[in-house]
Amino acid sequence: MVTVKMLKPYYIKADDNYVRVILAYQYFAVFINNKVYQFVPIESKEIRINRRTKKVENLGARFAFQKGxxxxxxxxxxxISLPDFLVQLHSIADPYYLNKEIKSEPNYESEAIIDELEQLNMKRLIDKALDNRDYEAFQSLVKLL
Structure with a gap:
C-alpha cells in the first residue's frame, strides 16, 4: 500500500503551456508498506502539468524514494493512480491553471457607440411619429430622450 505523506514543491515554474512542480529532498515523502520513504532526485525531479487540460504530461518520469x-x-x-497524490498536486498547481472563462473588462468605447446608436434610433422614431401625426407616440418618445 502506497500513500503520500507529504508533497511540497521546492519551487514552481510556470510558462505559457506548463506548470512545472520542482521537487527536492525532504519535500516529498511516501508511505510504502507503513515505512516512510523520502524523495531523492536521482532520476526525475519535476512534475509537468498542462495548464489548459490540467493533466500530468511526463507520465514516463521515474522518481526515486529512499529509506536508509x-x-x-x-x-x-x-x-497519479494515488488519489491523495493527485489531490495534493492539483491544489499546488491550481493557482497556475489557465481558466477557460476570460474575464473581460468593460469596453467603454463600444458602450458609447451603442448609446449613440440608441439615441439616433429614438430620433428616427420621433420623426416617424411626427410624419404619421401620432401625438401620443411623439410625447412618449420625447420623454425617453
Missing part, C-alpha cells in the same frame, strides 16, 4: 540504503523507484503513472 533501500531505494524504490516509482513511475509517474503509478503516482
Amino acid at each position: 540504503k533501500d531505494i524504490i523507484y516509482m513511475a509517474m503513472s503509478e503516482l
Whole structure:
C-alpha cells in the first residue's frame, strides 16, 4: 500500500503551456508498506502539468524514494493512480491553471457607440411619429430622450 505523506514543491515554474512542480529532498515523502520513504532526485525531479487540460504530461518520469540504503523507484503513472497524490498536486498547481472563462473588462468605447446608436434610433422614431401625426407616440418618445 502506497500513500503520500507529504508533497511540497521546492519551487514552481510556470510558462505559457506548463506548470512545472520542482521537487527536492525532504519535500516529498511516501508511505510504502507503513515505512516512510523520502524523495531523492536521482532520476526525475519535476512534475509537468498542462495548464489548459490540467493533466500530468511526463507520465514516463521515474522518481526515486529512499529509506536508509533501500531505494524504490516509482513511475509517474503509478503516482497519479494515488488519489491523495493527485489531490495534493492539483491544489499546488491550481493557482497556475489557465481558466477557460476570460474575464473581460468593460469596453467603454463600444458602450458609447451603442448609446449613440440608441439615441439616433429614438430620433428616427420621433420623426416617424411626427410624419404619421401620432401625438401620443411623439410625447412618449420625447420623454425617453
